[in-house]
Amino acid sequence: xxxxxxxxxxxxxxxxxxxxxxxxxxxxxxxxxxxxxxxxxxxxxxxxxxxxxxxxxxxxxxxxxxxxxxxxxxxxxxxxxxxxxxxxxxxxxxxxxxxxxxxxxxxxxxxxxxxxxxxxxxxxxxxxxxxxxxxxxxxxxxxxxxxxxxxxxxxxxxxxxxxxxxxxxxxxxxxxxxxxxxxxxxxxxxxxxxxxxxxxxxxxxxxxxxxxxxxxxxxxxxxxxxxxxxxxxxxxxxxxxxxxxxxxxxxxxxxxxxxxxxxxxx
Ligand SMILES: NC(=O)c1ccc[n+]([C@@H]2O[C@H](COP(=O)([O-])OP(=O)(O)OC[C@H]3O[C@@H](n4cnc5c(N)ncnc54)[C@H](O)[C@@H]3O)[C@@H](O)[C@H]2O)c1
Numbered sequence: 239x240x241x242x243x244x245x246x247x248x249x250x251x252x253x254x255x256x257x258x259x260x261x262x263x264x265x266x267x268x269x270x271x272x273x274x275x276x277x278x279x280x281x282x283x284x285x286x287x288x289x290x291x292x293x294x295x296x297x298x299x300x301x302x303x304x305x306x307x308x309x310x311x312x313x314x315x316x317x318x319x320x321x322x323x324x325x326x327x328x329x330x331x332x333x334x335x336x337x338x339x340x341x342x343x344x345x346x347x348x349x350x351x352x353x354x355x356x357x358x359x360x361x362x363x364x365x366x367x368x369x370x371x372x373x374x375x376x377x378x379x380x381x382x383x384x385x386x387x388x389x390x391x392x393x394x395x396x397x398x399x400x401x402x403x404x405x406x407x408x409x410x411x412x413x414x415x416x417x418x419x420x421x422x423x424x425x426x427x428x429x430x431x432x433x434x435x436x437x438x439x440x441x442x443x444x445x446x447x448x449x450x451x452x453x454x455x456x457x458x459x460x461x462x463x464x465x466x467x468x469x470x471x472x473x474x475x476x477x478x479x480x481x482x483x484x485x486x487x488x489x490x491x492x493x494x495x496x497x498x499x500x501x502x503x504x
Contacts, residue, residue, distance in 0.1 A: 242480040244274030247326045249317060251308055251365055252335035252384075253279035254286020257436030262384055263334035264290050265468035266475045271299030273476050275330065278321040282307040300325070308335050308361030309353075314368035327376060330479045331369045333362045334384040338400040351399045358403035359410060366414055370423070377422040380479045383411045384471070385429045385490070387498045404429075408490050415488035424487040426478045431494025432456040434465040462495030 248270045255261030264286075267277050271294040279294075279301050281287035287303040294301040302324040306313040321328045337357045339350045362383055373379025388397060389404035407427065414425040432438075438456070439449050457464050474493045477483055492498045 239272045239274070242273040242476055242482065243270055243330070246270075246275040246329050246479070247278075247321065248275040248330035248332060248479065249278045249280060249321050249328045249365070249369070250332045250334060251280045251317075251361070252333070253277070253290045254281035254283050255290075255436050256283075256286075257440040259436045259439075260468040261334075261435045261437055262430060262433060262468045262471045263332075264293075265472040266332055266334060267301065268293055268297075268299075269469065269472040269476055270330070270332070270479070271301060272297065273480070275479075276300040276302075276325045278302050278304055278317065278325055278328070280304045280306055280308075280317050308365065309356040311364075314361075314364040317365075318368040318372065322372070327372045328369055329373070329376065329378060330380050330382070331365055332382045332384075332475055332479065333365050335361055336384060336386070336404070338388075338397050340395055340397055342396040342398050346398065354399040355403050355406070358400070359406045362407055362410055366410075366425075370414075370418065373423050374418070374421045379418075379421075379423040380483075381411065381414060381423070381425040382475045382478045383407055383425070383427045384475075385411075385427045387429045387431045387492055387494050389429055389490075391498050411490070412488045419487055424478075424483065426483070426486060426488070427490045428471060428474050428478070429490060429492045429494065429498070430466065430471045431460055431492065431497035432465045433468060433471060435468050459500075460495035460497040461500060464495065466493060466495055 250267040252263040253267040291301040
């Protein structure tokens with residue numbers, strides 16, 4: 239590895255994975271460490287956070303687990319304090335936590351909408367709010383938010399609250415980018431397309447269709463004719479978090495094999 243994040247301290251929210259294999263947050267945490275960052279691995283699932291820490295330490299990196307549910311008030315502040323205490327002041331905040339619920343507007347369930355927005359938008363705002371004072375006093379910091387192409391395009395199923403919340407996340411990042419550019423803080427978004435993660439195989443497949451069918455259809459959809467990997471998303475996150483992206487802020491970058499450029503054939 240080329241040490242793109244050498245000497246940096248990163249917080250990764252949602253650093254575990256919901257099943258065996260590589261989720262986007264787990265891959266980001268491990269890749270950040272491979273590139274030289276020390277990583278606070280935050281997850282509501284302690285075993286999942288610990289597993290990511292174990293992988294990082296096994297490769298000679300430095301990481302620390304932190305158990306928190308991003309929807310709980312005070313969780314992001316506690317995580318930021320833990321980062322400062324165990325590793326040092328965070329210079330990178332990578333917000334990967336995201337949940338989806340199927341459903342349209344007519345059958346909208348208010349409790350479900352609130353739950354999706356609490357994780358996808360409010361959690362991101364709280365993570366940023368907790369880290370901003372530290373970054374401002376250091377005059378340096380980078381946020382990377384994991385959104386989705388669902389923020390700008392619809393797929394074959396109705397995921398209204400997911401689409402609306404990811405669009406709000408895109409704008410939240412740009413709001414931070416403009417408000418804090420003069421503080422030396424950058425904020426960028428990655429919109430993954432169809433990524434082959436445990437979340438898809440374990441959750442969405444069970445809900446919608448058989449896993450093998452779903453994988454085949456997901457692979458056929460993007461112009462590249464395959465799903466992406468969590469590490470392909472993580473590579474973009476490393477770049478955006480690194481000093482190589484020093485003049486990039488407010489960007490919304492698809493990592494989707496061209497998916498968001500296509501329209502379904504009639
Ligand atoms: N896989 C895809 O095709 C795809 C496509 C577009 C966007 N995304 C986005 O990627 C991100 C998820 O990636 P992943 O594969 O790492 O997901 P994941 O479902 O494996 O979740 C990552 C971790 O987040 C943790 N988590 C969930 N809710 C939490 C909460 N309230 N507080 C703290 N931790 C919580 C889980 O325990 C898990 O370990 C989401 O933001 C999702 O919207 C994924």
